[in-house]
Amino acid sequence: MARTVLHPAATRGHANHGWLDSYHTFSFANYHDANRMHFGALRVLNDDTVHGGMGFGRHPHQNMEIISIPLAGDLEHQDSMGNKTVIRQNDVQVMSAGTGVAHSEKNHSPKETVKFLQIWVIPNAQNVAPRYDQQTFLPEARRNQLLQVVSPSPDDAGVWLHQDAWFHLGNLDAGFETEYKLKQAGNGVYAFVLAGDVTINGQALHRRDGFGLWEVDKLAIKADSSAELLLMEVPMLG
Structure with missing residues (x-):
């Protein structure tokens, strides 16, 4: 029987720094909850x-896989590898x-806000060479389907990371039903x-609820309204 954990949106940690308004599903910075440290490799x-x-x-x-997903607006990135990009x-x-x-x-814009998810995944290999990857996934490609956007392999669809993890995005019409294996x-x-x-x-x-499931083979998913969904499959790390 599946084991589950439910994190309603209103129970997340919250920090408003003026220039930054951040909600934390798991313990981060000044928000600490011993019961919400991670979900498997999702930190x-x-x-x-x-x-x-x-x-x-x-x-x-160091030794972390970091994924950024802009939801509105543009995010400017620079790093010590020489990358300077707009996400x-x-x-x-x-x-x-x-x-x-x-x-x-x-924020790449001087006026408009940018909204984005920052996600950390604990890697399955330590001290690898730093690397960067970025891809575009248009909404039409994920309408009424779960589009793979992250995988463990550079030969598979989506950007890849050092972990046996797969992320999928779906833009679902009201009433649409699907299954995730x-x-x-x-x-x-x-x-x-x-x-x-x-x-x-x-x-x-x-909106913004989180729901973790493990000891399960598949998920039955139904859109009760027009909806956007992110699924993150990760090892449970014992």
């Missing part, structure tokens, strides 16, 4: 809004920090509702 799920012209100054990371809505970016990398992220035995899936209302394995979910 951080931050829902960030950054005001125009503002951002995160240059800071280091736009419908893009998915991954950075393997590995042996160490420093980067900065800021897990890629790897022993993994779990953390579902995060970006917009609208969905039901997964009988659990009703709403």
Whole structure:
């Protein structure tokens, strides 16, 4: 029988720094909850809004897979590997920090806000060479289907990372039903509702709710309204 954990949107940690308004699904920075440290290899799920012209100054990371998904607006990225890019809505970016990398992220627009998810996944290999990847996934490609955007292999669809993890995005019409079959035995899936209302394995979910399931082979998904959904399949790490 499936095991589950439900994180309603209103129970997330919250920090408003003025220029940054951030909601934390798992413990992060000054938000600490011993019961919400991670979901398997999924360590951080931050829902960030950054005001125009503002951002995160240059800071280091090590031995973490960092995924950024802009939901509105454009995010400017620079790093110690020499990358200087703009990550736009419908893009998915991954950075393997590995042996160490420093980067900065800021709102590319001086006026408009940028909204994005920053996700950290614990890697399955330590001290790898730092790397960067970015791809665009248009909404038409994920309408009424779960489009793979992250995988463990550079030969598979989506950006890749150092972990047996798969992410899928879906833009679902009201009433649409589908099934997600897990890629790897022993993994779990953390579902995060970006917009609208969905039901997964009988659990009703709403905007920004999170729902983790493990010891399960597949998910039954129904869109109760027009909805956007992110599924993150990750190892449960014992």
